Amino acid sequence: MTTRVAQLTPAGTGAIATLAVVGPRAWAVVRGRFRPAGGKPLPEAPSLHQFWFGTLGDGAGDEVVVAVKQVEPEPRVEVHCHGGRQVVRWLTDQLVKDGCVEARWQELLELAGPFDARAVEPLTRAPTVRTASILLDQYHGAFTRAVVSILATLDRGDVAGATAGLVELHQHGSVGRHHVEPWKVVIAGPPNVGKSSLINALAGYQRSVVSPVAGTTRDIVTTVVALDGWPVELTDTAGLRATADELEAEGVERARRAFADADFVVWVMDATDPNPVRPGPADGSPLLILNKTDLPTACALSEGETPLPVSATTGAGIAELAAAIVRSLVPEPPAPGAAVPFTPWLADQMELAVTAAASGKIDTVRTILSPCLPQTS
């Protein structure tokens, strides 16, 4: 079996670089070139997670300062050294001279067996601990196990059982689509109701310009925040109104487009306005909120209208607003360890599979699911 060496830290110059040496000769190769800082040689059989400090040399006088550590799983040694490109190149060359094969870090993951290497790339870009933890579950095989189990259920002729499994996976499709890309939430409404102030209150800092002059926000202003661990892009928009001002009209047009692209829209009404502007029939059914409730309320609500009361100025109701947004985006968050189709493509496939299962096209379900398993080359 081959012993491989790969750089784990990003390509380019860094303060410190880490090389992984993986394979049956990993320890022997590193040990052969290691000179301990304290005079104590590396033991023949390494103990896990212990560090040894010293140098690795070419035997002809050139040496690089390193820390060496044997890590799980199995025969895998990490060498930490200066992060300069030349140093990493030189050290890799020495290990290659001893019979190691130079590899990419992705190849080491593929060798790691039951792990789902497809989750690694999104994992490196996961913006929150919550999304990273879901991706880590998929890396450890949660999604793959669910698909294997659904295929086995189909093989047993239990179509209802397989469909139930598919529906559950499909339910988490929205989470799978937004592990890396945030959900898009637009704050809309007429001018001066406090849209920008609300964005700032949700973000916790002054992202958008706020002023008492109606028509302040002219362009789309976006801010990415984490709401309950979910990545959400909040979009502040120009107040929606008919206007002769060309610049403002362009802002209103952009606001309309953002509105159409949004995963969720919050419509802001002003509690001090006796006749607050409501969303029109073309505006879907946004979440209605009543802002400026710290001031005397002049607005008369229609029967059955229950906007969420908030105040961007005092912060009252802002936590409830964040919770309402989260409830709407992720009504059923996946439980720890749950299977989630963890890329937009896998989420699309689950949608197709559920549709095929609903119309009894079991062979089509199989054809859709097979490529959703990690492909072995």
Ligand SMILES: Nc1nc2c(ncn2[C@@H]2O[C@H](COP(=O)(O)OP(=O)(O)OP(=O)(O)O)[C@@H](O)[C@H]2O)c(=O)[nH]1
């Ligand atoms: N008392 C009070 N004033 C608020 C509240 N929210 C916003 N305001 C004030 O209302 C005015 C308009 O606020 P903005 O956040 O700029 O409103 P907007 O909807 O973004 O306005 P445009 O960008 O012009 O469409 C500012 O003077 C804010 O300080 C609130 O909850 N209470």
Ligand SMILES: [Mg+2]
């Ligand atoms: Mg504004």
